[in-house]
Amino acid sequence: MLDLMMQDICFGSSIIEIWVNENGKEEKAVFTGDLGNADLPLLDSPTMIESADYLIMESTYGNRFHVSDENRAEAFLNIVSDTLDRGGNVIIPSFAVGRTQEILYEINKIKENTDDKSFMKKYKKLMSAPVYVDSPLAISATEIFKKNTYLFDEEVRNEIERGDNPLEFPGLKFTQTADESKALNESSIPSIIISASGMCEVGRIKHHLKHNLWNSNNTILFVGYQAEGTLGSKIVRGDEKVKIFGEEVAVNARIEYIESYSGHADQEWLMNFIYSFRFKPKHIFLVHGEFEAQKALKEKILEETKIPVTIPDYGEVYELNDNLNVVYRYNSENKHRYLRLEVIDRLATLKEELEEMGDIIKDDIFNEDKKDEEIAMINDKIKELEQQIVKIISI
Numbered sequence: 001m002l003d004l005m006m007q008d009i010c011f012g013s014s015i016i017e018i019w020v021n022e023n024g025k026e027e028k029a030v031f032t033g034d035l036g037n038a039d040l041p042l043l044d045s046p047t048m049i050e051s052a053d054y055l056i057m058e059s060t061y062g063n064r065f066h067v068s069d070e071n072r073a074e075a076f077l078n079i080v081s082d083t084l085d086r087g088g089n090v091i092i093p094s095f096a097v098g099r100t101q102e103i104l105y106e107i108n109k110i111k112e113n114t115d116d117k118s119f120m121k122k123y124k125k126l127m128s129a130p131v132y133v134d135s136p137l138a139i140s141a142t143e144i145f146k147k148n149t150y151l152f153d154e155e156v157r158n159e160i161e162r163g164d165n166p167l168e169f170p171g172l173k174f175t176q177t178a179d180e181s182k183a184l185n186e187s188s189i190p191s192i193i194i195s196a197s198g199m200c201e202v203g204r205i206k207h208h209l210k211h212n213l214w215n216s217n218n219t220i221l222f223v224g225y226q227a228e229g230t231l232g233s234k235i236v237r238g239d240e241k242v243k244i245f246g247e248e249v250a251v252n253a254r255i256e257y258i259e260s261y262s263g264h265a266d267q268e269w270l271m272n273f274i275y276s277f278r279f280k281p282k283h284i285f286l287v288h289g290e291f292e293a294q295k296a297l298k299e300k301i302l303e304e305t306k307i308p309v310t311i312p313d314y315g316e317v318y319e320l321n322d323n324l325n326v327v328y329r330y331n332s333e334n335k336h337r338y339l340r341l342e343v344i345d346r347l348a349t350l351k352e353e354l355e356e357m358g359d360i361i362k363d364d365i366f367n368e369d370k371k372d373e374e375i376a377m378i379n380d381k382i383k384e385l386e387q388q389i390v391k392i393i394s395i
Contacts, residue, residue, distance in 0.1 A: 015047060028056040029320065030281070034288070035265040035273055037066070041248060051279035052176055054320055059289030060225060060264040062297030072258055074119075079221055079256050080120035080192060084129055088217030088253075090192045093205045093232060094135075094224065103157075134175045134204050135196035178359060200231040202352055207360075209235075210244045218253040225264055228290060245357055246261040259384075267297060274305060283308045283324065349368040 004250055016031040030052040041229050041393040066072075149160050175181050181204050183191055195205040212218040214237075234242050240327045265273065274284070284307055286294045291311075298309040312318065315330025361382075365375055 003175075015049065016263070017049065017052075018349055027053040027320065031056045032058050032273070034058055034060070035270060036270060044250050048276040051277060052281040053282040054283050054285070055274070055277075056285045056287055057270070057273070058264070058292045059270070059286040059297045061266045062270060062289055062293035063295075064259065064266050064293070066259055067269060074319060075258055076120050076221075077119070077126060077254075079219055079254075079258075080126050080129075082188045083217070083219040083254070084125055087190050088216045088219060089190060090207050090216065090219050090221055091205070091253075092192065092199050092221045093194060093200050093209075094193045101347055111385075129171060130189065130191045131172050132175055132193045132206070133172070133195075134181050134184060134193055136176060156225070162326050170228045181207065182359075182363070184208070193271050199226055200347060202349055206244055207233070207356070209242075210247070213244075213253050214250045216252045216254070216345070220253050220255050222255075222257040224227075246351060267300060270297060271304065273300065274307070280305065280307060283307070283320075285318075292373070295347060296302070314333065327345055 016033070018029045020027055020032075022028070028051060030049055032055070035058055054263075067212055069165060078248070080090050098123060139212050149157060152160070175184065184191070185208065195203065195208055197203040197205060200209060209220065209231075215219065220235060222236055226236050228307060231242060235251060236256055238255075239251060241250055243249070274280070284301060288307060289297070294311045298311060301307055301309050310318075310324065313330065315328075316326055317328035319325045319327045364370055364378065378384060
């Protein structure tokens with residue numbers, strides 16, 4: 001029997017429970033998916049599971065701890081206020097579902113944290129600045145949040161009943177079209193732009209980074225997990241230059257990272273999930289995490305619970321018995337199969353980037369300020385790109 005429990009709002013964060021009856025014995029395996037943070041104001045707390053024989057658990061933040069909500073709000077306000085004082089923009093790469101809505105809620109609620117005059121001055125500055133949500137998917141997701149407020153926690157539901165919708169406030173604007181999005185980078189008004197994707201790999205955020213990273217007056221504020229190798233991770237780790245649409249862009253902007261906005265549970269809440277079992281699992285498998293995070297979490301689990309922990313290698317298959325035998329290991333044949341999937345994924349990304357590049361170039365070539373020499377350079381670059389595509393096709 002299989003039971004699917006929605007731990008948050010996306011299938012990626014669902015919890016799967018599997019009961020297996022074999023040789024007159026029933027055993028249960030639980031797969032967590034992404035475990036979300038607890039105490040999120042816009043959502044009820046994560047579902048806890050009563051029992052499991054085997055637990056397959058994510059470990060993304062297995063070696064990290066989120067800062068408190070109180071410190072998070074103050075840090076957010078200080079970063080935004082300082083940037084607006086410099087006449088700069090605050091660019092927030094954010095995932096369309098969850099983080100965007102949480103940030104909107106935080107902006108709306110921040111004034112209630114203190115009566116301090118300095119704090120209120122910064123808050124008024126924040127409220128006077130335009131806040132743009134520049135992601136069609138995030139806009140659609142926000143509308144879904146508004147239509148399903150019964151899923152919010154009790155405090156937020158009470159606020160809505162009093163007429164204070166946490167997802168609405170003065171200055172909030174939504175940009176649907178590509179033209180509206182491009183116009184944001186032509187404006188001289190200091191503003192806050194929330195745009196997807198959260199790891200900066202695809203989407204409108206790449207245009208905003210291209211136009212804002214080079215300017216030291218601006219701030220790029222990361223609020224979610226940045227996987228190794230992504231554009232977001234390169235910026236966060238301090239690279240002085242990054243490539244965006246094939247062009248090197250200097251990273252002169254202020255780079256900030258408020259980790260507690262991440263949707264992933266930190267080590268404390270991962271451990272709390274294990275503690276919540278009335279009947280503890282007899283073995284835990286740690287997946288979906290970088291090795292250092294998995295190693296730290298494994299040590300913590302062993303120290304606190306004494307439950308055996310395995311960090312499986314990629315592609316390994318285990319027979320769930322007293323010996324936990326590995327019955328299959330990853331081989332080169334599978335490597336080629338997954339490599340093909342990676343190529344397909346890259347092609348999808350390339351297609352999107354080519355479409356975005358086409359829109360940018362069309363705007364550029366009809367710009368009266370563009371010189372013929374610059375147009376000729378663009379033309380030469382396109383020829384080079386065509387030659388590279390021909391070479392790939394002919395392999």
